[in-house]
Amino acid sequence: MKKLVILLIFLLVPAVQAAEYTEITLPAAIEYAQTYSQRLKIREMDVEVAKNKIEQANQLKNPTVGSFINMGKAGENDPQYLGVTQLVELAKRHPRKKFAESEYKLSKENFNQTKFILGMDVRDAYVDVVGAKTILKQIDDQYELLSEICNLAQEKYNAGLANQMDIFQTELALNQLKIQRNSAQVNVNNAINELNSIIYCTEKDFDSVAEIYSDNYEALLVPQPSTDIPSLNDILAKYLDSCYYVKIAKQEIDVAEKNLTNVIRQRVPDLEVTAGWSYNEKYRNPTGSFYGGAYVGVNLVNIPIFYTFSPEIKNAKIALEQANLKYNSVVDELIKDIAAAYESFNTAKTNLNYYNSKVIGDSFILMNYAKENYKKDKSDLISLIVMEKCYKDIVIGYTQALVDYCKCWTALLRALDVETLALTESL
Numbered sequence: 001m002k003k004l005v006i007l008l009i010f011l012l013v014p015a016v017q018a019a020e021y022t023e024i025t026l027p028a029a030i031e032y033a034q035t036y037s038q039r040l041k042i043r044e045m046d047v048e049v050a051k052n053k054i055e056q057a058n059q060l061k062n063p064t065v066g067s068f069i070n071m072g073k074a075g076e077n078d079p080q081y082l083g084v085t086q087l088v089e090l091a092k093r094h095p096r097k098k099f100a101e102s103e104y105k106l107s108k109e110n111f112n113q114t115k116f117i118l119g120m121d122v123r124d125a126y127v128d129v130v131g132a133k134t135i136l137k138q139i140d141d142q143y144e145l146l147s148e149i150c151n152l153a154q155e156k157y158n159a160g161l162a163n164q165m166d167i168f169q170t171e172l173a174l175n176q177l178k179i180q181r182n183s184a185q186v187n188v189n190n191a192i193n194e195l196n197s198i199i200y201c202t203e204k205d206f207d208s209v210a211e212i213y214s215d216n217y218e219a220l221l222v223p224q225p226s227t228d229i230p231s232l233n234d235i236l237a238k239y240l241d242s243c244y245y246v247k248i249a250k251q252e253i254d255v256a257e258k259n260l261t262n263v264i265r266q267r268v269p270d271l272e273v274t275a276g277w278s279y280n281e282k283y284r285n286p287t288g289s290f291y292g293g294a295y296v297g298v299n300l301v302n303i304p305i306f307y308t309f310s311p312e313i314k315n316a317k318i319a320l321e322q323a324n325l326k327y328n329s330v331v332d333e334l335i336k337d338i339a340a341a342y343e344s345f346n347t348a349k350t351n352l353n354y355y356n357s358k359v360i361g362d363s364f365i366l367m368n369y370a371k372e373n374y375k376k377d378k379s380d381l382i383s384l385i386v387m388e389k390c391y392k393d394i395v396i397g398y399t400q401a402l403v404d405y406c407k408c409w410t411a412l413l414r415a416l417d418v419e420t421l422a423l424t425e426s427l
Helices: 002-016 026-036 038-057 093-158 164-199 232-242 244-267 310-375 381-416
Strands: 022-024 064-068 080-088 206-208 270-280 291-301
Touching: 022 026, 026 093, 026 164, 026 206, 038 093, 080 291, 093 164, 093 206, 093 244, 093 310, 093 381, 164 206, 164 381, 232 244, 232 310, 244 310, 310 381
Parallel strands: 022 206
Antiparallel strands: 064 080, 080 270, 270 291
């Protein structure tokens, strides 16, 4: 009965992940996300709307066609009129178009930033999948190791060299590991679901093809931990001005400037030009003759006497001041964010290199040494189980350090708003 329960535990969790997944590389996952993402399509629509507003801003006012016809006695000796009235805007259409063009550029920058952030989200989600799968595999490896220790304890017990308590201790450790494996499998499933949620492709479900190992950095789009990266000052000098946050803040200043010009031009009066045909019919004319001729009229309209657009101009000036203040704030905060991301990456890199150069190798040697000592009766079972637990924690800690290294690299790219960072070329 006990063996049946254990078998069910191991068979049940994989059954949860019964869905069929298509293995996909990280670059392909990013491409799929940028193709199917709904939030990116919304931003793309914003760009299209802003583009249409340029044509809208460049519009010419439509003419008005009208007539003036006198009735009855009022029409005697007075002409009838049929003509066209056209409103001509003075000094308004060009700044209005420039304002719309500036907003269009801003919408494109927002679209590009959304597309970039989506790619970074896919990177993080993909790394989480790979990390969760790796930890699951490491737990499986530890289960095999602990099963081997359990078999050693059973052999010693059968030979009369160990007591029943040793068997209970190893079985307890195995049961604890099974619980951890179940949790690890759930973490894998959740990570895969999160990845597919970000990609948002309704046609298929995806899974990673990579697992985090020391030789797999290229597949995860991260540099080798031994690679030197440029100094913080060099990075700021090369990448700061090209960050989306900076470019967007600059473009918002341009939008505010164009808006101020557009609002000020509202004070310029417009011309209303009227032209047409005037005529006097025979039966309305005492002379019995038909008279006709063209007429032209010009009016100066929208003269800013009673209302001078002062509130709009004041608000536009405030908006421009806000945009300038926001730009300075964005630059200051971005420098701090880049510095923090740079320091976090270097720390993660140092930790991972320490794992690679010292911790992993030493812990593996100590684990084998402890196992051999138990075989030769130089140590007891408790010492071996404690060593196995330490070894498991170190191995899983190594994977978590790898995940942290990858995500810190992505965080640095996020802060810089770049897909990759020049590591070998001279800055």
